[in-house]
Amino acid sequence: MTDEGEGSVNASPGLAARLCALALLTASGGLLASACADNESSLFVRQRMARTGSGGDCTVSCSPSEPSWSGDAIDSAYVGSHSATLLVGNQIVQRGDPDVLRTETSRVQLYEAEVRVFDTQGNPVNEGYVVPIHGIIDPGTGSNAGYNCTEVLLLDGATMDTLRGQAIELGRDIEVLATVLIRGRTLGGQEVEAAEWSYPVRVCFGCSPCADTEPTACCYGMPHPDCEDLEDVELSCSGLRGPQDCRSLGRTCAEHLAAARR
Structure with a gap:
């Protein structure tokens, strides 16, 4: 299955707009305004990458053209937590110029993800948690974004314990949405944040042979x-x-x- 959805807006567009307006009033150059505009649509989660193979041979390829999944199904009887490989895009344009010795500052270093889990009625399953993530994403070229993968803990141990208990008590699958907010920092020191991205996960207990x-x-x-x-x-x-x-x-x-x- 391939998830074609793509989000690419800043998680706080109102704040970014106010900051840009202030910058335009106080700065005469257009360079700062351009940087603010980039931040409104710079970082986004494209899809959850599929892993192919089995057991210890599972592999993943980090490209929007590679297979992706539109939902996960896990058996809480055999796992204590659950992670997923997400493809993250960077739409900040290139600023490096070897002719004038200008270094490339538009690469994004990913450093953390904030995760919250909700049931199908929108009720929170956990209080949310922040986990470290890793990955450097090159800037986009033309109309094409730069991409790289990062591993995110979708269900931590405490959340899995809660869902395991519900699956045992109810004797059925528990469906939840894991909502992820990715944060990064450009090599030029600019903080960037993706829009929240939600992904469905089904949790059972003892349903696997x-x-x-x-x-x-x-x-x-x-x-x-x-x-x-x-x-x-x-x-x-x-x-x-x-x-x-x-x-x-x-x-x-x-x-x-x-x-x-x-």
């Missing part, structure tokens, strides 16, 4: 000649539900689910 080995001693990593003859269960990438193998849990599936319910 889990396979025990025969003999069960293999589940605990104990040596046994028959363990080598068993076919591995193909595990899914983060963000997708898929089969579980007791050998990756270090105990039988029933034991793991019982412990996860506590």
Whole structure:
């Protein structure tokens, strides 16, 4: 699935407009006004990138033309938190000029994301949290934005605990929206902030198939000649539900689910 949505407005357009108006009244040059205009539409989240492969072989490519997902589905019985790879765009124009020895200041260094989670009625699931992120995004060229990926913690441990409890109590999927606000800083020292970007996540408990080995001693990593003859269960990438193998849990599936319910 590919998410074609794109947001590219500043999270505080009113404040930016007032600052620009003040700058225009107090500055005679047009350079400062141009910088303010850039900040109104400089940074945006394009999409959640898909991971291909399985298990430890999952890979991601950072380009708007690469596959993306429009929603995640995770089993809280087997994960304690959940992260996603987001593609972030930079629409600030290039300002570097080698002919006059002017360095490029329009690259954006991403440094934090503010995450809040809501249920489908708009009620907050958590109080929100700020997490560090990493990535440098080159400036756009012409009408094309520059892009790079960053990993964002969509559901932290406390939020996952809450959703796990709800899924167990209700016996069904819990649907939420993770709302992300990305912040960065240009190499020229200008703070930039993307518009809030929301992404749906479905959380269940114990809805993924889990396979025990025969003999069960293999589940605990104990040596046994028959363990080598068993076919591995193909595990899914983060963000997708898929089969579980007791050998990756270090105990039988029933034991793991019982412990996860506590």
